[in-house]
Amino acid sequence: MPSHILVIDDDPVQRRLLAGMVEQLGHVAHHAENGRVGLSLLEELGDQVDVILLDLMMPEMSGHAFLEEVAQRGIDTPVIVQTGQGGIETVVHAIQAGAFDFVMKPVSPERLTIALHQAMKVERRHAPWAGERADAGEDIGFASIVSASPAMIRALDLARRAAECDIPVLIEGETGVGKKRLARAIHQESQRAERPFIVVDCAALTPVHAEAILFGRERGLGPAGAPRLSGKFRDAEGGTLLLSDIAALPMTVQAKLLRAVQFGEIEPVNANHPIKVDVRLMVASGRDLIAEVREGRFREDLYYRLSVFPIALSALSRRREDVPALVRRLVQRLGAEYGHGSGQGIDAGALALLTAYDWPGNIRELEATLYRALLLAEGRELTVRHFPEITARTGPIGLRSMAADGMSARLAAATPEVEAETPGKVAVLGAPEAEPRTARSDGLIATLDSTGDVRKLAEIEEDIIRFALKFYRGQMSQVARKLGIGRSTLYRKLKDYGIDPDNPLSSAA
Structure with missing residues (x-):
């Protein structure tokens, strides 16, 4: 029985191309030129629509507005967003708003095939994770490997x-x-x-x-x-x-x-x-x-x-398209293995947080992180509060839990705003608790000393290194990578500034 795919895109050429790919796969394609028309079609077709393929940048109603409206109406049809601009922040926004997966324009037939296949396997409206159960067992062939990127x-x-x-x-x-x-x-x-x-x-x-x-x-x-x-x-x-x-x-x-x-x-x-x-x-x-x-x-x-x-095989940070599907599959498998049953899930905020993280330890680190989160979990859904270490390390993306009332966490995906008019200061983006030695109260590093003269470059560099050591919890590889220097250079600078490399947090900001 063919699946019904709703294609929402304001570009008629792109819309026809996507519909053609969908039909070549044996599915039925429905067309909408913007979000409002897409909502009308969704109401008309009802549960007949299996997957929504959504463009983010559209007039009248953007993809983000469409996602918000769908969430308010309680529609849980899997949505695959497509975007041709923006970086990881755009992806985080979309996943936070409830998108199941994302593809980058121009999307290839192979990538679209995989995205549709994964979305249709979920069947969240009828049997949560039912489609994943076969893969959560003993299958160790190619079908068990997530391949979205x-x-x-x-x-x-x-x-x-x-x-x-x-x-x-x-x-x-x-x-x-x-x-x-x-x-x-x-x-x-x-x-x-x-x-x-x-x-x-x-x-x-x-x-x-x-x-x-x-x-x-x-x-x-x-x-x-x-x-x-x-x-x-x-x-x-x-x-x-x-x-x-x-x-x-x-x-x-x-x-x-x-x-x-x-x-x-x-x-x-x-x-x-x-x-x-x-x-x-x-x-x-x-x-x-x-x-x-x-x-x-x-x-x-x-x-x-x-x-x-x-x-x-590329590092996970270079194939972020794989992260949402990997997270869902690992949550399902680990949940079943460690007694949480087949209904264990993860909310949109937590999924966006994990997609934004760089994962220097790749899939192995992701699996260990999810395992720890499942040990902490009490309900049937993982949220941002179950990933405190990742929340502290997401850095400039500024993802933070906003849920103090115990409901699903929401993420602020934009970086902290700093007034350009602030004289004599350089912004250091990061969590409020990770502040540098200088100007701890406002999260800024001063570029002028108490006499009004410009501080020495070495002093500012030392402040930034100390800040990075605290922000990344003394993880030297990550500190070096984020600062854009080699590990040997970092260790040399630690020695110059009198910072103990064996216990860097003792002298961090």
Whole structure:
């Protein structure tokens, strides 16, 4: 049975293009040139409309006004907003107002397909989260991976192609972006799905034992002898072996790994002859392997053998389109795993807050944050008050909980306003509790001293660094990134200003 999609856009060309994409997917498209006409159609069609595709910038009634009106009328049809201008603040406003998802213009057919699919799976009006339950179980294939952003769509397309063959795959990306999950999905969708999937964390291997753990040991040394080890390659026989953090392998082990890749054979410790193995090899790295090759820490010949089919996973901060869907899926899964049942949800304010955050720890940090929030939750819905750490770190976006009466939190998505006429002061945007040493009462850093002269640049820099240390709770990586300097530069400046790097909060603003 086809779904009914309401397309609201004031641009007739864009409206026809979107309607054409919707119809090519087998759905029924309804047209509206602005928000008022869209509301009239929504009243006329009633529950027949499954998803609303809404432009934000329109005359007569904008997309934001439409979202407010829909919320007031109690209509909970999933709304996908599309915008061609504005940054994360625009997205935050839309999600705060109740949007289910967002797409950036010009939207590709692939991105629209995924957004519509995710919105239609929710079916919030009839059975909350019913569509997600199948994915919250044991599914570990590609369908279980959230793919809303263009970067993730490209990565999944490459991964599907990789699943069709047996060549080595190199998955690169920051810690916590989901490299292991993608590798498992490739294995699950390959012809080796029924065989073992073995993961080895190379960073956890000591140089002494790495060779025996990977390739095995035939017999021990000394009178008593050491126990025989089969090795991870033989444990993965017929299946897939994933070497995580491959750059951590010692150079001597890299040489033996090269032989395994080239000839499909391994040489266990103390063995007289090499052993043939049938293993599909995948490797993952959070480091830039090309840089490791240049520095002489990784074999160049091994790199070119392993990087035949590279797949890069972007950091979560560069694919914010994935955050709303990830949050919903994780809340559903974690809620079911930890006793909250299948009805656990998250309100619009909290979803906007999580979308605005940078997530330096990527999906792993997001999952840990949601887990903590679920432990704190007493009701059936997560709100802003369940994420105090994120509220304190959102910085210039200025997201703050406005709900003192226990109702759903609302967010102020605009940055704090500072009067331009304020003489001799520089604005530092941030939460009221995170104020610098100078002019604590007004959240500003003075640029003039008590005599009316301009303060030294080093003094102002010291104030900003101390402020950042307090604002980001001493998280040095985040402080350096937000200040736009390297960690080594930050540590040098801490030393110059007499700030203890091991206990930066003790001398912060």
